[in-house]
Amino acid sequence: MSEEKATIVYENEAESGANAAVEAAATPMIEIRGLARSFGNFHALKGIDLKIGRGTVFGFVGPNGAGKSTTMSILATLLAPSAGVAKVDGFDVTKHPHEVRKRIGYMPDFFGVYDQFKAVEYLHFYGASYGIPKAEREALIPQLLELVNLTDKRDAYVDSLSRGMKQRLCLARCLVHDPDLLILDEPASGLDPRARIEMREILKELKLMGKTIIISSHILPELAEMVDEIGVIEHGQMVAVGNVADIQSRLRVKRILHIRLLDRLEEAESYLEEQPFVNKLLRDDRGIGIHYGGDDSDQAELLSGLMGQGFRIVSFSEAQTNLEDVFLEITRGGAADE
Amino acid sequence: MNEHAVAGRDKFNWRSKLINPVLDKEFRLRMRTPRAMWTLFFYLFALGLMSLSAIYLTQGMSGRGAAFNPEQSKILFYFLSMAQLGLIAFMAPGLTAGVISGEREKQTLNLLLTTQQSSATIVLSKLVSSLSFMILIVFATVPVYSMMFLYGGVSPKQLVLVFVFYLFMMIVLGSFGVLFSTLLKRTMISVISTYGVTLFMFAGTAILFFVMQSVMDQARAAGTISATTSYSWVGHIIALNPVGALYSILDPSISDQAFMVNRWSGNTQPKGAPMALWQEFMIVFGVLAIFANWMAIRNLRPRLRGRTGRK
Numbered sequence: 100m101s102e103e104k105a106t107i108v109y110e111n112e113a114e115s116g117a118n119a120a121v122e123a124a125a126t127p128m129i130e131i132r133g134l135a136r137s138f139g140n141f142h143a144l145k146g147i148d149l150k151i152g153r154g155t156v157f158g159f160v161g162p163n164g165a166g167k168s169t170t171m172s173i174l175a176t177l178l179a180p181s182a183g184v185a186k187v188d189g190f191d192v193t194k195h196p197h198e199v200r201k202r203i204g205y206m207p208d209f210f211g212v213y214d215q216f217k218a219v220e221y222l223h224f225y226g227a228s229y230g231i232p233k234a235e236r237e238a239l240i241p242q243l244l245e246l247v248n249l250t251d252k253r254d255a256y257v258d259s260l261s262r263g264m265k266q267r268l269c270l271a272r273c274l275v276h277d278p279d280l281l282i283l284d285e286p287a288s289g290l291d292p293r294a295r296i297e298m299r300e301i302l303k304e305l306k307l308m309g310k311t312i313i314i315s316s317h318i319l320p321e322l323a324e325m326v327d328e329i330g331v332i333e334h335g336q337m338v339a340v341g342n343v344a345d346i347q348s349r350l351r352v353k354r355i356l357h358i359r360l361l362d363r364l365e366e367a368e369s370y371l372e373e374q375p376f377v378n379k380l381l382r383d384d385r386g387i388g389i390h391y392g393g394d395d396s397d398q399a400e401l402l403s404g405l406m407g408q409g410f411r412i413v414s415f416s417e418a419q420t421n422l423e424d425v426f427l428e429i430t431r432g433g434a435a436d437e
Numbered sequence: 438m439n440e441h442a443v444a445g446r447d448k449f450n451w452r453s454k455l456i457n458p459v460l461d462k463e464f465r466l467r468m469r470t471p472r473a474m475w476t477l478f479f480y481l482f483a484l485g486l487m488s489l490s491a492i493y494l495t496q497g498m499s500g501r502g503a504a505f506n507p508e509q510s511k512i513l514f515y516f517l518s519m520a521q522l523g524l525i526a527f528m529a530p531g532l533t534a535g536v537i538s539g540e541r542e543k544q545t546l547n548l549l550l551t552t553q554q555s556s557a558t559i560v561l562s563k564l565v566s567s568l569s570f571m572i573l574i575v576f577a578t579v580p581v582y583s584m585m586f587l588y589g590g591v592s593p594k595q596l597v598l599v600f601v602f603y604l605f606m607m608i609v610l611g612s613f614g615v616l617f618s619t620l621l622k623r624t625m626i627s628v629i630s631t632y633g634v635t636l637f638m639f640a641g642t643a644i645l646f647f648v649m650q651s652v653m654d655q656a657r658a659a660g661t662i663s664a665t666t667s668y669s670w671v672g673h674i675i676a677l678n679p680v681g682a683l684y685s686i687l688d689p690s691i692s693d694q695a696f697m698v699n700r701w702s703g704n705t706q707p708k709g710a711p712m713a714l715w716q717e718f719m720i721v722f723g724v725l726a727i728f729a730n731w732m733a734i735r736n737l738r739p740r741l742r743g744r745t746g747r748k
Contacts, residue, residue: 175551179741193741197553205551211544213462215469227458228552272548 126189128153128280128311129174134183135335136169143169145335146183151313151328153279156306158326159315166335167315168208171284174313175205187280201229204273208285208315212265214258218249221257221268222275229276236275243271247301263294270301281305283314299325355418356398359386361411370408374401388418459549459559463566473570480524480574481581487520488513488581514582514591515687518599521578522606522683525571526639529607530631532571533614535624536563537737542624556737560730564608564615571607575600598686605719606679610635612726612733619733642678646671672696675714682718689713 129151136144144166151157159167172178173185176196184191190198213221219240226236244250247267252260260268266286273281286302287295303325305312316322322329323343330340339346360367368387371377376393391398402415456464467473495509537560540546549559582596613634617627653668662668672695675681685692692710711717 175547176741177547177550177739179739196738196741200551200553203551205548207544207547209544210548213466213545215466216462220465224458224462225548225552227461228549228554230553269548276553 127151128155128188129157129313130184130186130189131170132184134170134173134185135181136166136173136178137181143335144173144180147332147335147337149330149337149340151311153311154309155327156302156312156314156325158322158329159313159332160322160329161315161332161338165332167332168284169335170332171205171207171282171313171315174199175203175207175282176200177205201276202278203280203282204276204278205282206269206273206284206286208288210269212257212268214256216257217254218244218257218260218268219253222271225272226275231276239275243274246274246304247271248297261294263290263297266290266294266298267301270298274305279311281310281312281314283312285315287316354391354398356389356391356401357386357414357416357418358389358405359413359415361413363410367405367410370405370410371401374404376401386414457554457558457562459554459562460566463562464569467566467570476528476570477574477577480528481577484517484521484524484578484581488517488584491516492584511591514595515684517582518683518687519680521575521603522679525575525603525606526610526635526679528574529567529571529610530614530628530635533564533567533611534618534628534631536567536615537618537733538621538624538627539618541622550738556734560615560619560733560737564611564730567611567614568604568607571611572604575603575607595687599683602683602686602715605722609722609726612729616729616733619736638677638679642674643680646675646678646681649674669696672710672714673717676717677721678714679718682715685714 127150129149131147131149133146133148134144135142135146147166147170159170161167169178173180173192174187176192176199179193186192187199188202190202192199213224216224222240222243223233223236226240227233231239241250241253244253247270249260249264249267249271252264257265257268270283270286273283283302287298290298302312302314306325314322314326326343328340328342329346331338331346358367364382364387368380368382371380371387371389376391376397377389378392379390381388381390391401393401398417402412405412405415491513495513537546540549610631614627614631617630617634618624621627621630649671653662653671656662657668672692675695681691681695685695692713695714696710
């Protein structure tokens with residue numbers, strides 16, 4: 100239904116006008132229904148469903164081999180699904196791959212570059228491959244190089260660029276035809292901390308430009324501050340989808356508390372186990388970690404109770420829960436289910 | 438005024454019409470590596486060495502100070518033409534059997550496949566760029582051939598025909614190379630497969646021809662088949678051999694011999710070869726080359742509609 104609509108919008112671009120714009124805005128940028136992909140007896144994807152709205156930055160997380168790259172390859176028209184439907188901007192990836200390619204900028208987890216090209220030639224080549232006239236490319240490429248901080252390397256051979264620079268150049272390549280959707284598979288893998296920060300800053304700028312971005316990573320803290328939504332995939336199935344706060348609230352872990360005591364650790368553990376909202380205790384050399392489901396007032400009660408019992412408390416603090424905690428909690432649950 | 442100027446430029450912008458981005462990239466990158474220069478150098482060196490050796494030997498046989506015999510010049514031309522055919526057979530698979538698998542191994546293919554370039558553009562541009570380089574090399578050998586003209590015995594028409602045949606051979610072997618490069622993931626396997634097909638074309642068809650001819654001759658001698666039974670069909674086997682085809686350009690009578698015309702006077706053997714060996718060769722391998730390119734184009738990208746794509 101929406102695919103037909105999208106085709107009509109595209110074919111009658113001139114007459115579509117404002118209605119088409121409204122319809123297009125209502126179409127999700129990515130729509131996946133029952134997507135499955137098998138390689139022989141191995142089922143890489145087992146029927147996933149996903150919708151990603153326009154302008155959303157979607158963090159696709161999961162352990163290695165969970166199915167992230169397979170999903171992204173299907174969206175990039177590089178792999179045929181075994182079953183199900185995947186649409187980009189209303190276009191089915193199997194039926195209208197040419198239209199899909201116009202709309203996506205794809206950066207795979209592993210990619211090569213043409214070493215004998217200069218950075219500027221590299222971008223010209225891809226620009227021309229997307230049918231951008233030379234005059235337009237001449238104006239566009241300096242802007243792209245500036246966006247990815249490679250202006251001073253415009254005439255450097257790609258061979259001479261560092262790994263981080265090559266990653267940024269590849270990102271500029273993704274943007275050369277001004278796609279609405281960026282599919283970035285582990286864009287920060289193998290980068291040193293400095294290069295990761297640079298990559299993250301560029302992605303923030305792209306978010307401000309209104310691009311829809313689907314970005315996979317197994318280094319979760321990198322994504323935490325920039326994603327609107329996350330999807331956790333494991334063993335080819337979507338385990339959780341939503342914004343980070345929603346997912347956190349759906350999980351029993353609301354906050355993690357950390358208590359350091361001078362002594363009587365075992366007694367304190369016994370006491371804490373009996374307290375309300377304490378879901379789990381984790382003991383280490385430095386004290387006791389608590390997965391706590393209560394709110395601020397409950398937390399204050401817990402502290403008063405501990406002090407009332409005469410425990411000598413060195414510190415009582417709340418640890419920041421981040422994507423990593425969420426991910427570990429979800430995937431741990433998944434593993435337990437199996 | 439400006440618009441007219443721009444329109445005028447667009448109208449005559451043949452370069453953008455003929456040279457697509459992939460072809461442009463292939464041309465640039467191929468000539469930026471020293472490998473291109475060394476390939477050209479060693480090719481010319483090998484052919485030059487062979488020619489000079491052949492001239493030295495032929496002169497030696499004629500006796501010192503003897504005038505060069507045009508008949509010997511012809512033999513030298515045959516020798517050079519066959520040597521060049523051998524070099525093309527050696528070079529074409531090497532230059533084409535890695536064009537797609539090489540991109541796959543360098544992990545640049547997926548990036549190329551997500552652009553707006555069609556599979557046909559990518560495959561044919563790769564083939565054309567490799568062919569262009571081979572043409573450059575083969576045409577660079579023209580001065581070596583000019584030595585023949587010093588002594589006579591070879592017509593310019595023959596020379597042109599031989600070069601047309603070379604071009605055809607490059608297209609055929611190049612198409613097989615591109616096909617294997619598309620179908621097979623590893624360049625090494627693709628190169629071996631292409632050389633395998635080349636070897637079959639050169640040696641396999643020749644061996645098959647001689648074996649079949651011998652079998653049929655013996656059958657006739659033993660009376661297994663009647664003396665009037667025609668087995669001129671064995672000529673079709675040698676028509677698939679590049680050396681046989683090239684030789685039929687140099688010496689047209691070879692086609693009749695291959696089809697055993699006039700071998701047994703007065704019997705039911707056909708009166709003439711159905712066609713020259715080189716003509717049959719070009720028809721059969723022309724079709725195969727088109728098929729190879731079609732297969733390569735079809736298999737470059739996963740078949741999304743059939744949902745049988747491969748990883």
